Amino acid sequence: MPTTPVSQTRARVAGSQTRTRLLGVGSIVTVPAGLELAARETARAHGRASAKPQVLEYEVRPQVDRSSRRETATDAYAVGPRGLALLRGKQIRDDDLRRAGGAYTLDQVRELLRVTRQAIEKKVREQAILAVPGPSGERRYPVAQFTGDGIVSGLKPVLVALPSESAWFRLNFLVTPLAQLDGQTPIEALGAGKTEEVVEAARSIGVQGG
Numbered sequence: 211m212p213t214t215p216v217s218q219t220r221a222r223v224a225g226s227q228t229r230t231r232l233l234g235v236g237s238i239v240t241v242p243a244g245l246e247l248a249a250r251e252t253a254r255a256h257g258r259a260s261a262k263p264q265v266l267e268y269e270v271r272p273q274v275d276r277s278s279r280r281e282t283a284t285d286a287y288a289v290g291p292r293g294l295a296l297l298r299g300k301q302i303r304d305d306d307l308r309r310a311g312g313a314y315t316l317d318q319v320r321e322l323l324r325v326t327r328q329a330i331e332k333k334v335r336e337q338a339i340l341a342v343p344g345p346s347g348e349r350r351y352p353v354a355q356f357t358g359d360g361i362v363s364g365l366k367p368v369l370v371a372l373p374s375e376s377a378w379f380r381l382n383f384l385v386t387p388l389a390q391l392d393g394q395t396p397i398e399a400l401g402a403g404k405t406e407e408v409v410e411a412a413r414s415i416g417v418q419g420g
Contacts, residue, residue, distance in 0.1 A: 299378075302378075302382065303378050303381075306378070306381045306382050306385050306386075307342075307352065307381070309354075309385040309395075310352035310353055310354040310355075310381060310384070310385050310397075311352070311353035311354050312352075312353050313342060313344065313350035313351055313352050313353060314350065314351045314352075314353060314356070315344075315348070315350065315351075316330065316348070316349060316351075318351075319339075319351050319356075322356060322360075323356075323360055323361075333361075334349070336366070337366055337369040337370050338361065338365065338366045338369075339351060339355065339361060339365075340352055340355055340365070340369060340377060340380055340381060340384070341377060342377040342378065342381055343377065352381055352384075354384065354385060354397045355384070355397065357401070362397060362400045362401055363400065363403070363405065364400045364403075364405030364408065364409070365400060367405065367409050368384075368396060368400065368405070368408050368409055368412050371409050371412035371413050372412045372415060373415060383396060383412065383415065384396050384397040385397060388411055390407070390410075390411050390414070391404065391407060391408065391411060396408045396411060396412070
């Protein structure tokens with residue numbers, strides 16, 4: 211078995227029981243692996259404290275596996291499937307907003323359409339304009355649904371035809387290229403006057419979802 215001077219502040223020792231001993235500083239103790247030696251110097255000379263430590267008091271106790279404890283603590287922070295799905299959903303929303311050209315604030319839409327706040331809110335309720343949640347809970351309005359003349363023609367029947375009222379679901383549909391639209395996105399197809407085709411594509415999403 212290896213040996214270790216007990217004058218060290220901490221050493222590895224073997225055994226299965228906890229015990230305390232007093233040894234002279236510089237003494238040698240047998241140290242197989244398995245337990246931990248917690249040691250401290252104490253000044254003892256003729257029953258009184260002396261200026262120089264004379265002995266080492268140490269305790270043999272079960273060794274703590276600190277590496278596994280650190281690994282366990284680290285593993286607790288590992289992101290699980292639900293957390294990864296949330297991150298992925300956030301990435302998809304961000305990508306959809308970028309493909310939509312970003313999103314206007316309410317004041318910007320008012321300036322663009324030259325209408326009141328109440329008129330915009332009414333259009334959102336009637337599904338004539340798509341609004342998505344924005345920073346601080348404020349609505350934002352994806353740019354792709356607007357033209358220089360106002361709102362993309364045919365947007366309302368498409369939004370009504372979609373099976374979900376989720377703003378993010380609707381935005382994803384509008385900016386995703388579809389084979390049935392010859393590779394165009396629904397918002398591009400609406401701009402090209404293909405309202406009926408886009409409405410049919412929206413309805414087919416509903417059939418698949420059902």
